[in-house]
Structure formats: structure tokens, C-alpha cells
Amino acid sequence: MNDALQASGVALEPDHLIALRPLALLAATEPALSPLPGGWATRRKGRGQEIADLRDYQPGDDMRHIDPSATARSGRLHVRQFQEERDRVALLVADFRHPMLWGISRAFLSVVAAEALVLIGWRIAEDGGRVGLLALTDAEAVAVAPRPRARGMLGVIGGLCRAHAGAVRRRIQVAQANATHQPLPGLDQSLARIERICPPGADVFLASSFDSPGQDLAHQLGDLARRRALRLMEIEESLNLPTGRYPIQTDNGHWAQVQVRSSHHMKRDFAAANALSDLRGHSSITLRASAAPSDLAYDIATGWTMTQQPSSAAGRRHG
Structure with missing residues (x-):
């Protein structure tokens, strides 16, 4: 079993995530299907x-x-800082709860989510922004404070790997103990922590399958x-399962048999069960779990239409 848990697509390895940096930068240089290169706006320092x-x-x-009014009031020289001078702060939110710890194609959905977030993180770090992490699991969340450049990304990658290994280990322990499954908080409750660790005006990138969303x-x-500035990435498994009956475990711990007629029906049922309508009105893209990292990088770079620039929208709230 240990060998299977270390297989590619199941385990999350730091070297693999570090090696995604060239892909992220290469995708940023390719033409994007949006008004701005790279697929999103970056707050650069300047006038x-x-x-x-x-x-x-x-x-x-x-x-x-120099601002005359502030200088006169305080007796010390004060200068005006303009919006373009503010560093970009981004929080990468990875869903490593148990609904993400599976996959039937290239990798676990949780691994694909980590890859997508790291691709985004490398691009922001190279633009001079600060990148932080919130990794959600069935137990405690793992948080990494935003830091700049490669140092910040290495901290994020370390946090992702620790959180993922802990999530897989806990899931195995629960399965081996054959314990009664206790209802776990939905995604809505897990996201509440963002308010405490992420400053207003920051960019938030959430990668999840949006299973067990909560009410x-x-x-x-x-x-x-x-x-x-909220960006959502739905990690979707193609679900090309053969026709037949499959056992599933529900959130309350009960087992049931599900009849799979075709992958089309399964995808439609999943969309209804996952309450994906909650994504409407937010900037979101869908990423295939079967996609190679190079394809993920391209899909991320070209996926958002940028009808509203997140950094500009967030920046107006500071004024």
C-alpha cells in the first residue's frame, strides 16, 4: 500500500511543484484569449x-x-502612495477534504488542484507579488502567510505537501479503522477562515471540486x-466509468449502490449534487483532472475572460 500512496498522481511531491515554474512562465508569454496578457491584471509598482x-x-x-495636508498635521513628511504601487497579495486556497482525495484519470483531484494553484502562484511571485496558502482538510487547515518571490512559493509548496500528506494519512486511518463516518463541515464553513488571514483587496484563488459545499x-x-478579488477553479473528473452499479459512501456514513448508465448522466447528476450554481456570478473556470500540467497552465492563462479586473475591483475598496 505504501508504494501505491507514493505513486505519481497520488502523492504530492515538492520537486514536482517546483518544476512547474517554467510552465507557468511559458504560459504567461503566450497569447491569451483576454484583453490583458497573462489572463489577469497585476498591480505593478509605479505612478x-x-x-x-x-x-x-x-x-x-x-x-x-509629498502630501501637504498630512505633513502639516503630523509635522513629519508624508508622501502619497498610489494604487499601482501596492504589492499584489494572493491567497491560494486548496481543497484537500476527503471528496478531493480520489481520481480515475491522471491524478487525484487534490493533486490537480495543487498543481493549478502553484502555476498561478509562480506567475504572481515572478511579477513581484506576495503569495500565501490556506489548505483545507477534514482536520485542521494549514496556513502559510503571504511572502514574496521564490521564498514565498517554497513556503506555499511546503505547506501544500504537508497538508496533502496529512489528509491522505487521515483518510487511510479512518478507512482501516472502519469507523463510523462523522459528518464533516462543508466547504462553506471551511472558507470562513479566509476572513481572518487574508487582507481586504487581496486576490483569492480557490481550487475545489465543490463537493460537500454546505448550505x-x-x-x-x-x-x-x-x-x-475571488477566482474559482472547479476541478472536474471526466467520470468515464463503465456502465454498472458502484458502491458509494454518503456524508452520513451510509453505503449505497449507484447505477451508472453513462458518463453524461453522471456529470449531470454531480453538477446538481454539488450545487455548482453557487459559482454563478463569480469569475470561474473548469479544469480537467485528466489534463497534463502543461495543459493546465494554458487553460489557466486563457480561461478567464477578464471582463472585470480583480485587482482593479479590489483596489477601489481601498480608496
Whole structure:
């Protein structure tokens, strides 16, 4: 069993995630099906039109940006900081709860989710942004504070691997003990922690299959989107199962038999059961679990239409 758990697509290896960096940068240089290259906007440091906040003068600051009113009130030199000067902060949210710990094609859905988030993280880090992590499991969540550049991404990758290994280990222990399955919090309750660790105006990227969404997912996503730029990635398994009857375990621990007539019917039933309608009104893309990492990178770079720039929308809330 140990060999099977270390197989490619089941285990999450740091070397594999680190090696995704060239793919992320290559996809960013290819033409994107959106008004902006790369598929999303990046807040770069520079001169802007909108004042974001004021800060103490530092040697080397442009004297033309000194704010007379704040300087007069405080007796210290203050300069205006414009919106384009604010660092981009991104929180990568990985769903490693038990509904993600399976797969019938290339990899577990949880592994594909981690790959997609790391591809995004590498691009943001290379643009000078800060990247953090929140990995959701059936037990405790793993959080990594946003940090810049490669150091930040290495911390995120380490957190992803720790959280995934713990989630798989716990799932095996539950199965071996043949314990009665206890109802676990839905995705809506797991996302509540974002409010405490993610600053307003940040970009939030959530990768999940949206199974076991909970009753309040739509409200939770709406609250997050009001103060942050929310991007959703649905990880979808093709479910090309042969026709037949299959045993499944429900959230309350009971076992049942499901008749599979065709992959089309299964996909339709899954969409209804997962309450994917909660994704409506949010910027979202669907990623295939069978896709190779290179295809994931391209799908991410071209998947969002960018009808609304998340960084601009979030930035207006600072004004």
C-alpha cells in the first residue's frame, strides 16, 4: 500500500511543484484569449492615478508626491502612495477534504488542484507579488502567510505537501479503522477562515471540486467577493466509468449502490449534487483532472475572460 500512496498522481511531491515554474512562465508569454496578457491584471509598482494611502517619507521618494495636508498635521513628511504601487497579495486556497482525495484519470483531484494553484502562484511571485496558502482538510487547515518571490512559493509548496500528506494519512486511518463516518463541515464553513488571514483587496484563488459545499456556500462566496478579488477553479473528473452499479459512501456514513448508465448522466447528476450554481456570478473556470500540467497552465492563462479586473475591483475598496 505504501508504494501505491507514493505513486505519481497520488502523492504530492515538492520537486514536482517546483518544476512547474517554467510552465507557468511559458504560459504567461503566450497569447491569451483576454484583453490583458497573462489572463489577469497585476498591480505593478509605479505612478498611478488613484491615491491608495499615505506613508512616511523615505529617502529617495519623489518630492512631488509629498502630501501637504498630512505633513502639516503630523509635522513629519508624508508622501502619497498610489494604487499601482501596492504589492499584489494572493491567497491560494486548496481543497484537500476527503471528496478531493480520489481520481480515475491522471491524478487525484487534490493533486490537480495543487498543481493549478502553484502555476498561478509562480506567475504572481515572478511579477513581484506576495503569495500565501490556506489548505483545507477534514482536520485542521494549514496556513502559510503571504511572502514574496521564490521564498514565498517554497513556503506555499511546503505547506501544500504537508497538508496533502496529512489528509491522505487521515483518510487511510479512518478507512482501516472502519469507523463510523462523522459528518464533516462543508466547504462553506471551511472558507470562513479566509476572513481572518487574508487582507481586504487581496486576490483569492480557490481550487475545489465543490463537493460537500454546505448550505451557505453562496453566501460565503459572496462575502469574500465583496472585499477581495475571488477566482474559482472547479476541478472536474471526466467520470468515464463503465456502465454498472458502484458502491458509494454518503456524508452520513451510509453505503449505497449507484447505477451508472453513462458518463453524461453522471456529470449531470454531480453538477446538481454539488450545487455548482453557487459559482454563478463569480469569475470561474473548469479544469480537467485528466489534463497534463502543461495543459493546465494554458487553460489557466486563457480561461478567464477578464471582463472585470480583480485587482482593479479590489483596489477601489481601498480608496
